[in-house]
Amino acid sequence: MANLTDRIKISDRLAGVAAWLVLQFFRIFEIPLSLIQRIVGVRGMPWIFLLPNLAFFGLFVVIPLCINFAFSFTGGTDLFLSDRIYTGTEQYGFLLDCETFGDPITCREDRFWKGLYNTATFTVFQVTFLVLFSMITALILNREIRGRGFFRAVFFFPVLLSPVVVALIWKWILLRDGIMNAFLVSVGLDKILFFVSPEWSMFWAVFVSIWAHMGFYTLILLAGLQAIPPDLYEAAEMDGTSKERVFWRITLPLLWPNLLVVVVLALIKGVQIFDEVFVLTGGGPGTATQFIVQYIYNTGFTEPVRNFGLASAASIVLGLVLFVLTITQLAATRARDNG
Amino acid sequence: MTEIQLKQIRKSYGNVEVIHGIDLTVNSGEFCVFVGPSGCGKSTLLRIIAGLDDVTSGTVEIDGETVNGVTASERGLAMVFQSYALYPHMSVYKNMAFGLENAKLPKAEIDRKVRDTAELLQITDYLDRKPKALSGGQRQRVAIGRAIVRDPKAFLFDEPLSNLDAELRVTMRKELSALHAKMGDTMIYVTHDQVEALTLADKIVVLQKGRIEQVGPPLDLYNKPQNVFVAGFIGSPRMNLIDATAVAGPEGLTLTAPNLSVFVGKIAGLEAGARCTLGIRPEHVLLNTGGTPDTTCEVIFTEQLGGETYLYCDVEGLPQITIQQVGQLPFVKGQSLELNFARENLHVFDADGQVLVNGLGG
Numbered sequence: 001m002a003n004l005t006d007r008i009k010i011s012d013r014l015a016g017v018a019a020w021l022v023l024q025f026f027r028i029f030e031i032p033l034s035l036i037q038r039i040v041g042v043r044g045m046p047w048i049f050l051l052p053n054l055a056f057f058g059l060f061v062v063i064p065l066c067i068n069f070a071f072s073f074t075g076g077t078d079l080f081l082s083d084r085i086y087t088g089t090e091q092y093g094f095l096l097d098c099e100t101f102g103d104p105i106t107c108r109e110d111r112f113w114k115g116l117y118n119t120a121t122f123t124v125f126q127v128t129f130l131v132l133f134s135m136i137t138a139l140i141l142n143r144e145i146r147g148r149g150f151f152r153a154v155f156f157f158p159v160l161l162s163p164v165v166v167a168l169i170w171k172w173i174l175l176r177d178g179i180m181n182a183f184l185v186s187v188g189l190d191k192i193l194f195f196v197s198p199e200w201s202m203f204w205a206v207f208v209s210i211w212a213h214m215g216f217y218t219l220i221l222l223a224g225l226q227a228i229p230p231d232l233y234e235a236a237e238m239d240g241t242s243k244e245r246v247f248w249r250i251t252l253p254l255l256w257p258n259l260l261v262v263v264v265l266a267l268i269k270g271v272q273i274f275d276e277v278f279v280l281t282g283g284g285p286g287t288a289t290q291f292i293v294q295y296i297y298n299t300g301f302t303e304p305v306r307n308f309g310l311a312s313a314a315s316i317v318l319g320l321v322l323f324v325l326t327i328t329q330l331a332a333t334r335a336r337d338n339g
Numbered sequence: 340m341t342e343i344q345l346k347q348i349r350k351s352y353g354n355v356e357v358i359h360g361i362d363l364t365v366n367s368g369e370f371c372v373f374v375g376p377s378g379c380g381k382s383t384l385l386r387i388i389a390g391l392d393d394v395t396s397g398t399v400e401i402d403g404e405t406v407n408g409v410t411a412s413e414r415g416l417a418m419v420f421q422s423y424a425l426y427p428h429m430s431v432y433k434n435m436a437f438g439l440e441n442a443k444l445p446k447a448e449i450d451r452k453v454r455d456t457a458e459l460l461q462i463t464d465y466l467d468r469k470p471k472a473l474s475g476g477q478r479q480r481v482a483i484g485r486a487i488v489r490d491p492k493a494f495l496f497d498e499p500l501s502n503l504d505a506e507l508r509v510t511m512r513k514e515l516s517a518l519h520a521k522m523g524d525t526m527i528y529v530t531h532d533q534v535e536a537l538t539l540a541d542k543i544v545v546l547q548k549g550r551i552e553q554v555g556p557p558l559d560l561y562n563k564p565q566n567v568f569v570a571g572f573i574g575s576p577r578m579n580l581i582d583a584t585a586v587a588g589p590e591g592l593t594l595t596a597p598n599l600s601v602f603v604g605k606i607a608g609l610e611a612g613a614r615c616t617l618g619i620r621p622e623h624v625l626l627n628t629g630g631t632p633d634t635t636c637e638v639i640f641t642e643q644l645g646g647e648t649y650l651y652c653d654v655e656g657l658p659q660i661t662i663q664q665v666g667q668l669p670f671v672k673g674q675s676l677e678l679n680f681a682r683e684n685l686h687v688f689d690a691d692g693q694v695l696v697n698g699l700g701g
Contacts, residue, residue: 236437238391238412238438239438240441241438242441245441250426254428
């Protein structure tokens with residue numbers, strides 16, 4: 001008993017010392033903060049506390065955004081804005097100059113439109129199957145199955161990997177001398193060149209992207225499924241509702257807000273696709289898997305003549321698309337919050 | 340009109356048995372209330388009857404037919420859930436019509452049934468609203484309406500009033516009682532609130548730890564509890580229960596405890612020297628009668644309810660004694676009172692908690 005009391009006393013004393021140290025540490029800020037408060041007033045203090053974050057946000061988001069916007073109205077290869085030639089909306093005009101918008105070949109900057117077309121194709125397939133597979137996986141993982149926790153972890157693990165690592169893993173599997181072909185040869189089959197045809201390249205880009213991101217969307221849908229009160233299913237059971245009708249009339253409508261968020265988030269991510277596909281296919285064969293972000297990257301940074309103005313204009317166009325999608329996502333989230 | 344019979348019902352989760360062989364008959368048209376503390380198995384029993392949970396052994400019979408393997412929907416019962424379990428994305432009308440649509444009834448018939456039921460429950464004005472736009476009481480009515488509209492063999496209620504405030508609970512209690520009187524259907528109602536049980540039931544089933552402690556009409560349970568648990572559980576404020584020893588005297592037995600001596604004469608099954616429990620309801624404790632007091636206590640706390648006064652008193656060596664008196668009585672803390680226990684309302688239980696006598700016959 002005496003030992004216990006001694007121990008409590010020691011821990012109390014240590015806690016007291018720690019509290020004193022913390023207090024002294026914060027006292028360092030007391031003088032400058034009270035000085036600032038005297039200058040900006042109490043109402044201005046929240047802005048002082050927000051300042052580090054605002055500075056960071058301004059430096060790495062707002063200022064580049066503004067510079068990018070300004071660049072999109074300039075031409076030439078100079079890096080500094082002051083050296084660049086003002087061209088007005090010429091870059092936008094160049095990007096949007098098409099005889100038929102549905103056919104990239106008829107556009108002056110066909111690579112931009114090809115990138116846009118590829119991105120749209122990729123996004124449609126990726127989002128459709130991503131949502132479908134995530135939904136099926138969430139529905140299965142929501143049931144009382146053996147090893148449910150294990151499978152939930154397994155499906156989520158790829159989300160923890162960097163996109164580049166994901167692409168390298170699949171490249172290692174699918175390349176001409178990858179393990180998939182090694183396996184095929186070992187069972188007496190011919191090698192398959194997985195990245196030779198445009199269709200197969202697009203298929204693998206979609207497949208790998210789904211594999212990498214499915215866990216995240218499954219998690220959102222699983223959370224939505226678990227938020228549906230079990231009583232509703234029991235009430236439906238008492239009402240004599242068939243399993244199909246339970247899904248269509250109860251599960252799906254109640255999951256709809258989550259599903260909407262998933263679709264919009266997947267759309268935004270789909271439109272932004274770059275790194276994993278760039279590492280996996282390099283945009284090839286040809287420009288079959290070259291997406292809009294890669295077009296911007298190539299135009300601005302990898303080509304012999306770095307066309308910053310055009311890349312900036314393309315970024316602004318992409319930004320507008322993302323803005324529309326983000327607004328949709330916000331509206332969807334609000335709809336979910338309002339039940 | 341439906342009779343429900345439970346025969347040797349047992350239910351286990353893994354190795355833990357939660358229902359230990361229950362036999363019960365709920366007669367046709369009866370309002371039967373399962374009551375008991377949390378975890379006593381009352382909701383499990385209701386879910387077994389509903390078909391939402393399987394039995395480990397035993398049989399459930401509805402109108403003489405065993406329904407063990409029959410699905411919940413095919414049993415023809417309707418259930419009202421504690422949480423109401425209304426479909427939040429459907430209007431009140433759709434909520435009520437959903438079960439009928441499943442049964443593929445013609446639209447005109449569905450419409451007639453929904454509107455008739457809505458009228459019965461006075462919810463016609465809310466038919467187009469979503470559940471979130473309704474108050475707790477209105478939601479509860481919709482949940483009951485959803486059950487009624489299906490014209491079930493029997494109704495099962497799982498603590499349907501526990502989410503309502505006290506005032507609304509009283510109103511809904513009356514409405515449920517009136518509804519049962521009007522419809523005459525078999526109803527099984529689960530609650531942990533013994534006031535609800537006493538006011539609604541034709542028959543109360545008191546459960547504890549997965550066993551039936553007593554079955555009977557409300558006043559039978561109140562006046563003639565068969566064991567200490569029922570004596571303590573039924574009635575508010577609860578019965579005063581005092582452990583005592585029977586001491587033989589020239590004219591019979593006296594139950595004694597520290598600072599307490601209650602002459603009881605002869606009680607069948609109680610012998611001198613035996614341990615027992617003496618039970619007396621708060622309203623049966625008499626104050627300052629002028630005769631020899633059974634005990635003397637000190638008032639430590641009073642509650643004035645307007646029409647009656649509750650006194651909480653201490654007697655050294657005994658559990659706190661609650662006394663209920665009609666009217667507004669001006670007792671003060673520390674006041675000493677002489678108490679007598681009305682013999683005709685005195686309950687005595689043996690050492691195992693089983694009743695020896697309910698009232699000493701004046």
